[in-house]
Each structure stands twice: as structure tokens, then as C-alpha cells.
Amino acid sequence: MARAAVRRRLTWQVGTVAEVYDETATARTLVLDVPDWPGHLAGQHVDIRLTAPDGYRASRSYSIASMPSGDRVELTVERLDDGEVSPYLTQVLSPGDPLEIRGPVGGWFVWRPDQPGPVQLIAGGSGVVPLMAMLRTHAAAGSEAPVRMLYSVRRPAAVIYRDELARRSAAGELELTLAFTREAPADDPRPPGRVDADLVARVTWPPQASPISYVCGPTPFVETVADLLVTAGHDPATIRTERFGGSR
């Protein structure tokens, strides 16, 4: 299935919105029905295209949040108030609406269930979305690869998938660290602040564990974290990154 998903030329097709639900005040999950969806790998993304009545088109890439499951594809979209596409996707689009989609694409920032070694997931903000697809796929496949996740987020209310992450963490599927940058809960021993070398050393796999690291978030975040990992001694070839800009 995985090979079939990538070994063909792709073009735009039309999916239908089956459900929408809010994850946070600004992030919404779109559940799409896409006929003949070829399946996808955890970490892949799709392109979404909107066409205005005058023919103007805008397309953006969004990571897939769901594990492969039939014709259903879930995307979680963070609204950028000055965005061209995300306000429509998060505030206007409703169940029953059609949506142009191209994908799945990307074979680099992916996690496959047959990968044996430790997995280090590091998310900044809505960069958690493709990492969630990896966690869900990891659990569904019964993978025994140990997983640690470091999720940097502004404040508790902005944590996407909060309940599911807590549940999976409690079930021992991953070791989860939430790093709050602006406002932390009262019982959090760490004062709010950005991810730094000390935190990386305390809560992520050391280089000796030979993890594959997946880092996803805004470009400056990814830049910083990738540098921290390299400085900590990780081989750059084991660090996979997915940056996103402000144009989402």
C-alpha cells in the first residue's frame, strides 16, 4: 500500500467534508471522505486548493493527522487570522462541502511501523499534527519502538489533541513532555520558556540511543531544535524536519 501511495502521478481530486470538530480555539480537525484514497504513510501531507468565483486559486499543504483507514483522511488546521486559506477551512467549511485535495505526498518525513529504533518526536505548535499520525499509526501497528515526544506550545489551552495525548501517555505508548512557552499550569515545575539545550538533554533520547528524530513546527522553531540536537551529538542524517511558514 505504501508503495502504491507514492508510485504514481497525482492530480487534484475532490473530497467531501464528513465532519469537523474543534481541537482548540484556533485549530479544527476536518474529516474528509476521499473516494479511492490510496492510503498514506504517517507524516505525509496533502495539498488543499481553493478556487474563488473569479478563478483565483490558492493552495496550501496540510499534514495528515489520521492513521491510514479506508477513504477517511483527517487534517487538523490551525487558523492564521491573516491567512488566505486557513480561515475558510476553520470557520466556513462545513460537512457536505466539497474540497479539492492532492495527495498523499512526501516520502521523507515519514515514520514506518517496521522501523525498529527509538523515535523522538518534537513539535512546535501545530507541528504536532503529523507527529500525531505517527503516534496513532505506531499504536495501531502495535510497534514496540519506544517513543518520546517533546511538544512545545504557548499555553495549556493551545494543546492540540490534549486528551488523546494524555490517554496515550498514561497507557505507556509514549513518554510525553509538554513545554509551555508563555504560560504554564501552576503545578508545572518548569517556568514558561522556549525549548533549550537543558530541556533537550533531560527529556529526549540521548544520541547513544540512536533515535530517528522528527521535528515539525514553524521554521525558526525547527531551525533551533535541529541545531540543539546536532549540538547534543545527534547525527544530522537521523534528524528529519518539516518546517512550515506563516502562509498556511
Added chain:
Amino acid sequence: MSADGPSYLDGNAAAGALSEVFAVDVTAAIGRCAGCGRTEAFGAAHLYTQAPGLVARCAGCDAVLLRVVTTRTETWLDLRGLTHLRIPTAE
């Protein structure tokens, strides 16, 4: 995107546009930069999208690896900066 931070994405983000052209996933292919000789997955290149099309640059030396522009009727593909692309074959 602010003007003071890095403004690029990863080669991953070109996967959709390139999937219109190639039957294989190019982002997992290993490319060799014609500028500095660095070999790396195309997905790890730096991708600039604030242009009429996409421009991928080497993460090591910043040389242009690939440009792709799609117009209403055609796709232009410029591969000047890649001396080769090593594409995994299906098992």
C-alpha cells in the same frame, strides 16, 4: 513569515507540485548538489515558495538545486543544480 527569520521550508513541501510530474516520490530521493557535492535527501533541501513557483536550494551551500513553475498550460522544470537524483526502487 517575518522578514527577520528564516523564510524557507523543506524540500518535503514540493512533494505535491512534483507529484504532478514524477511517478515516484522525489522528496525521498538522494540528490547531489552540483555546487558543493553534498548528497542529501531532497526532502532536506531548503525550499523557497515566495516566488512564481518553487525554488529548492542546497542546505549546505545555498546553490539552486531545482526550480519548478506551473502555468495554466505547462510545468517548467529546471534541474540545473542536481548532478544526480538517486531514487529508491520498489521492492
